[in-house]
Amino acid sequence: MAWYVLYTKSRQEKKVEEQLLELGLDVYCPKLKKVKQWSDRKKIVEEPLFRSYVFINIEEKERHLAFKAFGVVKYLYWLERPAIVKDKEIEAIRNLLGEFEYSEIEVEQFEREDRILIKSGPLTDKEGIVKKVDDNSIEVLIEALQMKVRVDLRSNKVSKLTSG
Template identity: 40%
Template structure:
């Protein structure tokens, strides 16, 4: 049996996985725990690792059975065929989610006054101090060279 990827309505991943299990279809919806903050409280909630995706394991001939469940939109396709996920990839996802060494990962953009070491480009391995941060670029001071560098960045990388 192959693992396929089912595309669901937004925010329906857990409901779809529960209903698929009820009708006897083996499925996997990887969940992670996040801390959500509201104006009056913080709460730990389980959210899907992949938005709008649920993995299902079934025979190719039984693929239409998933459409009995409300919230299922379609299968994910790759090169004109339903995308197949290997067993090893599902096992890898499960192992990575049970790894307790990772507590929380967050990406924080640089801020004014941070000292950094440039890793590539013309000025690689130079130390710099961030003088200014805007929506599109950083202004860096390269003290060892006595110059100021304006560096663009893509906002979506943060």
């Protein structure tokens, strides 16, 4: 069996995970706990780490079963083949999310196309390329996951590997 990446309709990740689990399939939707502030209260909510993505561990010949869940759009492809994520990558995400805590940051200037290493948070030890820089965050292409992610510089340690 292999871990495949499902692309879901917007904001349907948790519902897709729930439906596929009810079908007895091995599914994983990594989630972060965040504190949301409303005018009258604060609440801890779980949000998907990867928007519109859910991982499913299934035999290739049974991949069609995923479409029984409302909200599944398609499988993610890489080089004209369904994208496969290694077991150790899924386990690393699970372990990192279990240990995730906000940490102090080291101030560093980032520019587009800098190669960086994420040193804390759920993507610890992932390398990426800076694609966009904002005041408190950077948008990073994580090639190993084939995804762009926004890294909050207030809660993640990030170091520059090289420029250009």
